[in-house]
Amino acid sequence: MNVSRQSTELVEEAERGPRARTRRLMLETATRLMQAGVTPSVSEVAEAAEVSRATAYRYFPSQAALVEAVVDEALGPILAWQSASTDPQARVADLFGTSLPRIDGFEATFRAALKLALDEWAQRKAGAAPSEPPFRRGHRVDLLREALVPLRGSLPAAKVERLAQALSLIFGVEALVVLKDMWGLDAGSTEDVVRWAATALVRAAIEEG
Template identity: 70%
Template sequence: MDVSRQQNESAARAERGPRARTRKLMLETATRLMQSGITPSVSEVAEAAEVSRATAYRYFPSQAALVHAVVDEALGPILDWRSEAPDALTRVADLLATAMPRIDEFEATFKAALKLSLDQWAQRQAGTLGNEPQLTRGHRVELLRQVTVPLEGKLSTEAREQLAQALSLVFGVEVLVVLKDIWGLSAERAQSVAEWAAAALVEAAIREGQTAA
């Protein structure tokens, strides 16, 4: 059974009434707390939203479920991104321009999601996998395949796939973690570096495709 599916259904089923109100209240509270840097426990959200712990746990049975819901909100425009640009270079620049500021804006949320996915990986390794919501973290694949569509004739399928994979290294929260936290760059500089790297990768792939053909 897919838990997130269940949550979506129940949310859709009761878009008004007390259920929806309380859920929305909690989600807003959780988002606000996360924006302020905290990765709140369910109890903390309960207190901040002024509902009882018991009620809070009815809506979000774990911190993972909570973060999952907030991430879904935060992704928002990123998931809707499409590009009709004819060349991959423009598409990737466009994607980064859309996604990176959003990711930076919700930095704490995405870092919390990354942290949870690491948790789940570890638990999977240890065999101790609970019935947690199973963070998605795969949107990158779809988005970057979109980016490489204009190269369909010019590159082999393998080369396109490899380009998409390489691009996924310069696009996401991980980029912020490395460039801001380790190098101490500003968000603007970080984005600029990511854009430069992305362009370099696309051009390299195209160049190789030409020499091969």
Template identity: 70%
Template sequence: MSVSRQQPATNEDTGERAERGPRARTKRLMLETATRLMQAGATPSVSEVAEAAEVSRATAYRYFPSQAALVQAVVDEGLGPILTWKSTAADAERRVAELFDTAMPRIEAFEATFKAALKLSLDQWARRQAGTLGGEPAFTRGHRVELLKEALAPLKGRLPPRDFKRLAQALSLIFGVEVLIVLKDIWGLDSPRTMSVAQWAASALVRAAIAESATDTPGMTLATT
């Protein structure tokens, strides 16, 4: 009897996999095609990705109902392990350094993809200002906010809330594809020097915030642990 109960479950599982399989492969094909186009510098529409992937537009829009949804999915693919980053370190400066060590090489590897996403964000802003965006879903960016808050977690109870938020905001200026635009494209730095400057700036900001808070709070030590 145990065999008879197990057999239908196995058949059902196989059937579900058969139904999910083609859908999963089609979605993966679209993501890979969109990534390839974005890594080449394009910011493709859903229709353009469908054409390049040889998928019908109707099918493509079932998976990605808007360009924003498509680009967000590609960005999340590019970010990969960054999205689940965690640290066991108790020192905020070290945690920030670990985050930069994990994230920045990955961001550089998908630099063209993230620049294409930034281009979409700026294009939508311009059309919104001009009143021509209409009902198009907005592409939102914000992963760095939670990542930086996680990195700074040891300081959450030590810095005043306003100072904690300001530090996270300041770090966000040097964390992401924008720092590559400034240091590589404008200053002409190579990758190692770019990473070195970003890490130095991040450490300087954390130390400055701690020192400033210690000055404002008598008796507080400068140590971050």
């Protein structure tokens, strides 16, 4: 057996070995709980998955680490999004078209993650010392910047960044919270409004530039 083949087999074994199965079990359990509207602690996931707390914390040392992993799983193909188009409007439309159905499908998970972020903000506002590392968010920043790459040569960098910031207001579960909870829209109508707003923002930025 050559070294390359041996290395490949070791990686494959690690991916399907006991450690991988335990981690997968915890992620699936945490996803199930978050899809039910719960923002679970590592201990709660360990109990639900029938895994010892010590084992659970070896995989996920904090609630934030656990939620980040679940969110990444829920985002799925969104994180791998790419476009060969050089048209910024087409790229943004494609990104939103890829993302919105997935965000809607895992809406409860993303709402649970949002709740954690808001709870952490409230603790900081109250002056409470954080007990563990904060929950990190920011995938949308990288994705939106990537979608707007074609504009970098035709618009000032500050305006491209401002457009990405404006788009970030409607690219995520927050848009669903506003349109579903406040306006009573269903999933299809929510997607229509968000896609229309995204197109309008890109068009306005291009015309202004």
